[in-house]
Amino acid sequence: MTLHTYKGSCHCGAIHFTFVGPEITSAMRCTCSICERKGALLTNFTVPREKIAIDARDGKLRDYRFGTGVANHHFCDTCGIFTFVETRLNPGEYRFNLGCLEGVDVLTLPIEVFDGDSI
Ligand SMILES: [Zn+2]
Numbered sequence: 001m002t003l004h005t006y007k008g009s010c011h012c013g014a015i016h017f018t019f020v021g022p023e024i025t026s027a028m029r030c031t032c033s034i035c036e037r038k039g040a041l042l043t044n045f046t047v048p049r050e051k052i053a054i055d056a057r058d059g060k061l062r063d064y065r066f067g068t069g070v071a072n073h074h075f076c077d078t079c080g081i082f083t084f085v086e087t088r089l090n091p092g093e094y095r096f097n098l099g100c101l102e103g104v105d106v107l108t109l110p111i112e113v114f115d116g117d118s119i
Contacts, residue, residue, distance in 0.1 A: 008100040010076035010083055014060035017083065019052040019096065021045055027098050027109040032116030034066065034073060038082050041106050046093035049086075088116075 001022055009016045027041040035042075054061065061083075064073045071088035075081060084096045098106045 006096070006104070007102045008083065008096060009102075010079050010081040010100065012076060012079035012081075014057040014078050015076050015083055016055045017052060017096075019047045019094075021047050021051075024098065024101075024104055024109070027106060027111045028095070028114050029111055030114045030116040031118075034064075035116060040082055041098045041109070041111065042085070042095040043098060044112060046087055046090055046095055049092050049094065052084075052094060 003020050004023055005018060005020050006024075007016070007018050021043065022045055024043065026044050028044045029035070029039075029041060060077045062075055062077045064075065065071065068088065070091055072086040074083050074085065076083065081100065082097050083100050084094045087093050087095060098104050098109070
């Protein structure tokens with residue numbers, strides 16, 4: 001499997017991140033109560049925290065937990081953009097908002113639906 005390095009950022013630029021993962025050939029929509037509201041398309045794979053480099057201005061990387069408190073949804077304090085989420089099923093593993101990534105044409109990707117509302 002060929003690995004690629006992806007770069008991403010929030011809208012205002014307070015948060016930048018880089019990670020290594022497989023080629024992005026599809027997108028994931030999750031049906032849980034927060035993803036349904038955000039409407040974001042996510043990576044179909046997860047990346048362990050140690051393979052992610054995060055460069056955020058002081059205090060700008062905020063997070064939000066609900067329900068079981070395991071999944072951790074990260075967003076920018078200034079522009080509000082959701083950047084990535086630590087998953088509930090695999091804590092320590094992250095999925096990314098495809099809309100934040102450089103060189104990824106989100107709307108051309110096939111979308112797979114993950115039934116997060118049922119877990
Ligand atoms: Zn921002």
